[in-house]
Amino acid sequence: MKYTPIIGLEVHIELSSKSKIFCGCPADHFGKRPNTQVCPTCLGLPGALPYLNQKAVEDTLKFGLALGCSISKFSKFDRKHYFYPDLPKAYQISQYDLPFATNGKLGKFRIRRIHLEEDTAKLQHQAGKSLIDFNRSSVPLVELVTEPDFRSVSEVLEFLKEIQKIVRFLEISPADMEKGSMRLEANISLSKDSSLPNYKVELKNINSFRFLKKAIESELKRQEDILEKGKIVLQETRGFYEKLGTTVSQRSKEEAHDYRYFPEPDVPPLTFTDKFINDLSASLPELPQTKRQRFISDFALPQNYAETLTEDRARSEFFETAVNISKKLDISPKIIASVMVNQNLDQKYDDPESLIKKLYELEKKEFASYEETKEAIIKAINENEKAVSDYQNGNGNVLGFLIGQVQKRLKGKGNPKVINELLLKSLQK
Amino acid sequence: MINKIPQSIEDFQNGLKNKSFSAVDLVGTYLSRIEKYDKDLNSFITISKEKAYEDAKRTDRIINEKGQKAFEEYPLLGVVISYKDIYLTKGIRTTAASKVLEGYIPEYSGTVVKRLEEAGSIMIGKTNCDAWAHGSSGENSDFGPTKNPWNKNYIPGGSSSGSGVAVAADFSLAAMATDTCGSIRLPANYCGVVGLKPTYGSVSRYGVIAMASSLDSIGHITHTVSDSQKIFECTKGVDGKDSTLKNSQNFIVGQNLKIGIPKEFFEGGLDNEVEKSIEEARKVFEKLNIEFVEITLPSTKYAISTYYIIQPAEVSSNLGRFDGIRYGNDRNFFGDEAKRRIMLGTFVLSSGYYDAYYSKAMKIRTIIIKEVEKAFEKVDAIMAPVAPTPPFKLGEKVSDPLKMYLTDIFAATANLSGIPSLAIPSGLTKNKLPLGFQLMGKKFEEDTLFHLGKMYQNKTNFHGNKPQGY
Incomplete structure (x- = not known):
C-alpha cells in the first residue's frame, strides 16, 4: 500500500x-x-x-x-x-x-x-x-x-x-x-x-x-x-x-x-x-507487562511462557504461588510453567499445592535409588580427594562442588535431599 | 364541619388531642371548603379525596391507640398538606400544570412526600402553578390561572400560585412548593402568608420535577414562622438520592443579631407601599434591639440577567425527557413559556455561544456568591423586599414576558447564591392587598431566620389577617 x-x-x-x-x-x-x-x-x-x-x-x-x-x-x-x-x-x-x-x-x-x-x-x-x-x-x-x-x-x-x-x-x-x-x-x-x-x-x-x-x-x-x-x-x-x-x-x-x-x-x-x-496508586496490582518481564528475569522463563502465564491474573498468581511452595523441593519454575502452559495442569488441580504435590511425586519416581546414590557418592569422594580434605579442614564451600560431582554421576537424577544426607554422613567418617 | 379553622400546627394538634375535632372532621371541612370556594380561585388541579380520608382515618386510629404519645412519634400527625403539582405522588396524578403530563400517574413518591407522610401528615391534593414552574403570576398554567383570594382580579404570585392560595384561603394548613427564583416567596408575599425557600442542598429534590437543577429549592408555605420551622425539621437532610444535599451542622442562633439592608434593593422602582411596609417592619425589629446596618450587593443589577441565562439552559436540558414516547403527551402540548425557555436555553448552550452566555453567566454567579458571603461577614440576616410591587392584576404583564421576569428581580440573589430566605407578611396596602418582606440568611442557618421571624410574629399579627369571604 x-x-x-x-x-x-x-x-x-x-x-x-x-x-x-x-x-x-x-x-x-x-x-x-x-x-x-x-x-x-x-x-x-x-x-x-x-x-x-x-x-x-x-x-x-x-x-x-x-x-x-x-x-x-x-x-x-x-x-x-x-x-x-x-x-x-x-x-x-x-x-x-x-x-x-x-x-x-x-x-x-x-x-x-x-x-x-x-x-x-x-x-x-x-x-x-x-x-x-x-x-x-x-x-x-x-x-x-x-x-x-x-x-x-x-x-x-x-x-x-x-x-x-x-x-x-x-x-x-x-x-x-x-x-x-x-x-x-x-x-x-x-x-x-x-x-x-x-x-x-x-x-x-x-x-x-x-x-x-x-x-x-x-x-x-x-x-x-x-x-x-x-x-x-x-x-x-x-x-x-x-x-x-x-x-x-x-x-x-x-x-x-x-x-x-x-x-x-x-x-x-x-x-x-x-x-x-x-x-x-499503591493499591494497584502488578500489571501484566511488569509481571511478564519479572517472570523472564526472575524465573528464567522463555518469552512465550511468560506471556501465556500473564494473560490472566489468577493464572499468574497460581504460578507464583506454586513457585513459592516448590522452592525447597527443587522443582524449577520452568517445569511448573511448562506443565501449566503445555498441559494446562493448573486447570486440573484446584490449588497450587495440589499441583506441586503431584509434580513432586512424579519427580521422585525418577530419582536415582538409594543404592545408586550411595555408589555415586563413594565414587565422587574417592575421585576428589583434595576437595574432601579441604572440606574436612573446614572449607564448607566445596560441599556444593561435591554435590555437583554426585549429581553428574547420577546424570542429574539424584534426590538433593538424599544426596545431602548421605554425603554429609560419608564426609564425617 | 369545623367553624374555626386552626391556623397553626399547635392549634391543629391541640384540637385533635382534646378531641375538639377528629382528623376526619378536618379533612371533611377542608374538602367542603375547596368544593365551595376553589371553583373561583382554581388553586387545585387534583384533589386526593380518597387518600385524604384514608390518611385521616389512620390518624384518628393512631391518636386513639397512642394518645398524647402519638404526637411525639409523628411530629406532623394530622397536619393537612397540599403539594404543588410538580411533586411526584405515587398513584396520584402529577401534571406540572402542563398538558404534556395531563394524565401522568407517577410510579413513585419523592423524598419529601415520603418524609412528610412518615411524620404523620395528610395529603389533600395537588396545587395549581405556572406550567413547569415557569412564571411569576400563575397565569402560565395550562389548567387556568389561580386567583388571589384577597381580590380575584389580582394574581396570587407564582409559580407556586395554588400553594399560596391553598394556605391563605384555608384549603390546607400548609402547602409544599418550590422556589427557583422566588416561586415560594412571591406567592407567600402576595397571599399574606409565610414562605420558606431553604438553603440549596438542605432539602431533597428527589421526586420533584426539575426546573433548573442548580437553583431549585424545595420549601413550603404556612401561616406562621413556627410552622415553617416544624415542617423544615421534617423535610431537611441527606437522603442518599440527591447528591447535592448536606446535613446542617449543629448551630445555635447568636446573640445581638444584626440585619443588613442592601442599598441596591431600595434604589428606584420600588413601590411606595412596599418600601413603607419594610420601614415599619424594621422599626418592629429595632424595638426588639436588633441592629440594622447598610450593606452593599453591587452585582444585584446583574442577577436577573444571569438567572435568565442559567435557568433556561438547565430548563432546556431538563425538559428534553418529555418526548411523549414512554409517558405523557407529545411536545406539541408544551405552552409558549416553556418553548421560549427551551429555545433560549438551547441557544445559550450551543457551540460558539457557550462562552459568550452560559460561561459568562456562571462567572457572574460566582461574583454574586462572593458578594453575598462578604455581606454576611458583617450581618446575620439581610432584609429586602420580595418584589418591587404589591400583587398586580390578572393579564397585566402576561403579554410582556420581560416585564414579568422583572417581578423576580429581588428573588434571584438567594437562588443564585444558594442561601435561605423567609418571606413574612407585614400588612396590607390601601387596596387590602398583602405586603411583606424577606429575610435572607447564611447557608444552612435557617434557624436565625426562624428566630427573627418568630420574634416579629410575636410582636405583630399581620399573619392573622384573613381575606374576606372565605
Whole structure:
C-alpha cells in the first residue's frame, strides 16, 4: 500500500461494579430479563436524580493510573445532549473538559484521556419493532481515547489485547467484546506521507476481535480505492456490517451533533487529594507487562511462557504461588510453567499445592535409588580427594562442588535431599 | 364541619388531642371548603379525596391507640398538606400544570412526600402553578390561572400560585412548593402568608420535577414562622438520592443579631407601599434591639440577567425527557413559556455561544456568591423586599414576558447564591392587598431566620389577617 493508515481508537469498557453508576440497580445486565433492573433514576423518570457510585470513580482512576495518566485533582461530570430512544433523559451524564485521567501511555501508543460516563439503554430491533431494555441504562462506562498513533491493524489488535489484560488484572471489568463489556470505535484515515490527513472516518459496530481486523481492513481498502481514483474521502460515521463484510455510511459531517455540554448540576464536582491518589496508586496490582518481564528475569522463563502465564491474573498468581511452595523441593519454575502452559495442569488441580504435590511425586519416581546414590557418592569422594580434605579442614564451600560431582554421576537424577544426607554422613567418617 | 379553622400546627394538634375535632372532621371541612370556594380561585388541579380520608382515618386510629404519645412519634400527625403539582405522588396524578403530563400517574413518591407522610401528615391534593414552574403570576398554567383570594382580579404570585392560595384561603394548613427564583416567596408575599425557600442542598429534590437543577429549592408555605420551622425539621437532610444535599451542622442562633439592608434593593422602582411596609417592619425589629446596618450587593443589577441565562439552559436540558414516547403527551402540548425557555436555553448552550452566555453567566454567579458571603461577614440576616410591587392584576404583564421576569428581580440573589430566605407578611396596602418582606440568611442557618421571624410574629399579627369571604 502506498498509503499509511492513521488510526485512533475510542475504547468503551463497562465497569463490573455491583451497582449502576447513579442508582442502586445491579450493574450486571448480561442475559438478564429485559427491564427487570430499573428504577426511576436509570429510567430517567421525572424528578429522579443521579447519586454517584464512588466505586466506579475509583475503578476509573485505577485504570488511568495503570496507564500512566495524570489524574485531574478537580473533576466534574457534564451533560451531553442528544435525542435517541436509548437515552431516556435526552442527555447522557459524561465528562467533557475535565476527564478523570489524561496523557497516559501504553508502549508507544499515547492515551489522550480516560473518562467515566453512563451507558445508554439497549435497543433491540426485531420484526419491524424497536424494543428498549433499560437494564443497561446507567451502567458505569469508561471511555478511553488514544492519539492517532496506530499505523496498522496488528498494532490495534496488540494494543487492545494489552488493554483487555490490564482491565482484567485490575478486576474492574471482564472486558468481553462479544458480551459488549468492551466496545471499540476507530477513527481511520489514510496518509500519503504519514502526516495527519484532514479527514477521518469514524467506524462503529465493531463487536468482536474476530471482526475487528475485517472491519478496519475493509475500511482501509475502501479509502484506498477512493484515493486511487483521485477522489476525496468524506468525513463521516460508518458502521461495519458483518453480513456485507463492508462498512456503510451512517451519518455525514453535516449531520454531526451539537451536544450542548454543560456541567451536570445534579452531581457535585469532585476533588481528589494527593494522598487519595497515592494510596490508590499503591493499591494497584502488578500489571501484566511488569509481571511478564519479572517472570523472564526472575524465573528464567522463555518469552512465550511468560506471556501465556500473564494473560490472566489468577493464572499468574497460581504460578507464583506454586513457585513459592516448590522452592525447597527443587522443582524449577520452568517445569511448573511448562506443565501449566503445555498441559494446562493448573486447570486440573484446584490449588497450587495440589499441583506441586503431584509434580513432586512424579519427580521422585525418577530419582536415582538409594543404592545408586550411595555408589555415586563413594565414587565422587574417592575421585576428589583434595576437595574432601579441604572440606574436612573446614572449607564448607566445596560441599556444593561435591554435590555437583554426585549429581553428574547420577546424570542429574539424584534426590538433593538424599544426596545431602548421605554425603554429609560419608564426609564425617 | 369545623367553624374555626386552626391556623397553626399547635392549634391543629391541640384540637385533635382534646378531641375538639377528629382528623376526619378536618379533612371533611377542608374538602367542603375547596368544593365551595376553589371553583373561583382554581388553586387545585387534583384533589386526593380518597387518600385524604384514608390518611385521616389512620390518624384518628393512631391518636386513639397512642394518645398524647402519638404526637411525639409523628411530629406532623394530622397536619393537612397540599403539594404543588410538580411533586411526584405515587398513584396520584402529577401534571406540572402542563398538558404534556395531563394524565401522568407517577410510579413513585419523592423524598419529601415520603418524609412528610412518615411524620404523620395528610395529603389533600395537588396545587395549581405556572406550567413547569415557569412564571411569576400563575397565569402560565395550562389548567387556568389561580386567583388571589384577597381580590380575584389580582394574581396570587407564582409559580407556586395554588400553594399560596391553598394556605391563605384555608384549603390546607400548609402547602409544599418550590422556589427557583422566588416561586415560594412571591406567592407567600402576595397571599399574606409565610414562605420558606431553604438553603440549596438542605432539602431533597428527589421526586420533584426539575426546573433548573442548580437553583431549585424545595420549601413550603404556612401561616406562621413556627410552622415553617416544624415542617423544615421534617423535610431537611441527606437522603442518599440527591447528591447535592448536606446535613446542617449543629448551630445555635447568636446573640445581638444584626440585619443588613442592601442599598441596591431600595434604589428606584420600588413601590411606595412596599418600601413603607419594610420601614415599619424594621422599626418592629429595632424595638426588639436588633441592629440594622447598610450593606452593599453591587452585582444585584446583574442577577436577573444571569438567572435568565442559567435557568433556561438547565430548563432546556431538563425538559428534553418529555418526548411523549414512554409517558405523557407529545411536545406539541408544551405552552409558549416553556418553548421560549427551551429555545433560549438551547441557544445559550450551543457551540460558539457557550462562552459568550452560559460561561459568562456562571462567572457572574460566582461574583454574586462572593458578594453575598462578604455581606454576611458583617450581618446575620439581610432584609429586602420580595418584589418591587404589591400583587398586580390578572393579564397585566402576561403579554410582556420581560416585564414579568422583572417581578423576580429581588428573588434571584438567594437562588443564585444558594442561601435561605423567609418571606413574612407585614400588612396590607390601601387596596387590602398583602405586603411583606424577606429575610435572607447564611447557608444552612435557617434557624436565625426562624428566630427573627418568630420574634416579629410575636410582636405583630399581620399573619392573622384573613381575606374576606372565605
